[in-house]
Amino acid sequence: xxxxxxxxxxxxxxxxxxxxxxxxxxxxxxxxxxxxxxxxxxxxxxxxxxxxxxxxxxxxxxxxxxxxxxxxxxxxxxxxxxxxxxxxxxxxxxxxxxxxxxxxxxxxxxxxxxxxxxxxxxxxxxxxxxxxxxxxxxxxxxxxxxxxxxxxxxxxxxxxxxxxxxxxxxxxx
Amino acid sequence: xxxxxxxxxxxxxxxxxxxxxxxxxxxxxxxxxxxxxxxxxxxxxxxxxxxxxxxxxxxxxxxxxxxxxxxxxxxxxxxxxxxxxxxxxxxxxxxxxxxxxxxxxxxxxxxxxxxxxxxxxxxxxxxxxxxxxxxxxxxxxxxxxxxxxxxxxxxxxxxxxxxxxxxxxxxxxxxxxxxxxxxxxxxxxxxxxxxxxxxxxxxxxxxxxxxxxxxxxxxxxxxxxxxxxxxxxxxxxxxxxxxxxxxxxxxxxxxxxxxxxxxxx
Numbered sequence: 001x002x003x004x005x006x007x008x009x010x011x012x013x014x015x016x017x018x019x020x021x022x023x024x025x026x027x028x029x030x031x032x033x034x035x036x037x038x039x040x041x042x043x044x045x046x047x048x049x050x051x052x053x054x055x056x057x058x059x060x061x062x063x064x065x066x067x068x069x070x071x072x073x074x075x076x077x078x079x080x081x082x083x084x085x086x087x088x089x090x091x092x093x094x095x096x097x098x099x100x101x102x103x104x105x106x107x108x109x110x111x112x113x114x115x116x117x118x119x120x121x122x123x124x125x126x127x128x129x130x131x132x133x134x135x136x137x138x139x140x141x142x143x144x145x146x147x148x149x150x151x152x153x154x155x156x157x158x159x160x161x162x163x164x165x166x167x168x169x170x171x172x173x
Numbered sequence: 174x175x176x177x178x179x180x181x182x183x184x185x186x187x188x189x190x191x192x193x194x195x196x197x198x199x200x201x202x203x204x205x206x207x208x209x210x211x212x213x214x215x216x217x218x219x220x221x222x223x224x225x226x227x228x229x230x231x232x233x234x235x236x237x238x239x240x241x242x243x244x245x246x247x248x249x250x251x252x253x254x255x256x257x258x259x260x261x262x263x264x265x266x267x268x269x270x271x272x273x274x275x276x277x278x279x280x281x282x283x284x285x286x287x288x289x290x291x292x293x294x295x296x297x298x299x300x301x302x303x304x305x306x307x308x309x310x311x312x313x314x315x316x317x318x319x320x321x322x323x324x325x326x327x328x329x330x331x332x333x334x335x336x337x338x339x340x341x342x343x344x345x346x347x348x349x350x351x352x353x354x355x356x357x358x359x360x361x362x363x364x365x366x367x368x369x370x371x372x373x374x375x376x377x378x379x380x381x382x383x384x385x386x387x388x389x390x391x392x393x394x395x396x397x398x399x400x401x402x403x404x405x406x407x408x409x410x411x412x413x414x415x416x417x418x419x420x421x422x423x424x425x426x427x428x429x430x431x432x433x434x435x436x437x438x
Binding site: 013025038045061064109113114116129132137153 | 183185186187189190192194216217219220221222223226227228230231232234235238239243245246247
């Protein structure tokens with residue numbers, strides 16, 4: 001991170017080599033075009049450089065920090081472009097069950113993520129995906145499904161805690 | 174909204190997923206600044222939510238994207254040809270200032286403020302304290318005679334206006350022929366109603382009345398404080414020596430000017 005903070009090109013390249021692909025992938029899924037995903041990826045690395053002094057490894061992993069920046073920037077862009085939070089993607093298909101055979105260099109993070117998501121039921125995966133990829137708030141999900149808001153919040157929390165526990169034993173950077 | 178740990182924790186899953194409404198997100202993030210317990214839970218839930226992003230089947234990135242990013246970071250970090258050591262020094266100064274300001278100064282000033290009954294004295298003290306913070310940070314990082322001459326740094330206090338909510342602050346500018354100019358503004362002690370007047374914006378003015386935007390304050394910490402850093406890619410800050418902080422209604426709440434640099438008396 002010191003290298004990134006200093007604008008060190010090698011540090012930027014190292015981060016790029018490791019995280020550009022999942023960031024670009026997330027941008028493509030959320031924003032729907034390669035052009036928008038490319039802009040998002042650039043913005044994420046620039047934001048990471050600007051915020052590098054505030055990154056605290058005691059508060060979370062670098063990979064999580066970068067992906068949170070990416071997701072927040074993408075959601076902000078969607079809100080700015082549409083004026084409202086709108087669902088953009090569907091849904092459970094976005095959560096792959098297995099590594100595909102043609103991935104010559106699967107990321108360690110992806111392997112661990114897929115294993116962690118195996119702790120969820122299909123209904124929990126769908127619920128989290130509707131919020132994370134679809135941009136639906138708990139209130140919107142409650143209205144769509146005709147169930148109490150408190151129930152949706154509880155289910156979201158329960159699902160995230162399951163993933164968190166499944167992640168606890170993983171050795172992510 | 175009443176911000177309690179119970180209320181905040183109810184909202185943390187949506188914060189982690191990124192779908193919390195902006196107003197609620199601001200409230201929660203303000204709470205997280207001082208509540209370690211909720212902050213820990215937010216971090217863990219955020220990590221869980223990010224798992225979804227990493228589980229996506231990766232797609233190839235476009236050719237040349239890496240070089241574009243390196244070029245953008247290079248451009249922002251320093252002009253082409255700038256010695257790397259100097260860029261590092263500049264970035265380290267900013268990092269040190271941000272760290273000092275966010276870790277120690279706000280808390281120190283919150284305790285100090287209680288000992289001053291008079292608002293003007295309190296504001297003056299806050300401004301002086303911020304100046305000392307800047308000076309110490311720069312002196313620690315850039316010994317005299319190194320790459321960034323001290324005379325390129327300019328400091329000044331910010332004082333409350335009659336229309337404002339009290340408080341104070343300070344501004345640091347780098348005005349350099351060799352590096353991207355930047356301004357950093359620290360505010361603190363804005364009154365309890367200040368959060369209702371967000372977002373604040375920082376602007377710089379020159380003698381001709383020309384205005385440069387120098388950033389926005391979208392949230393305040395528990396002490397009514399915030400810091401704003403803005404780097405100017407294509408603008409020389411020479412002459413922009415008046416600083417104003419305006420609330421959401423355009424009312425100037427803090428104002429001040431560049432008075433001296435760290436090597437001054």
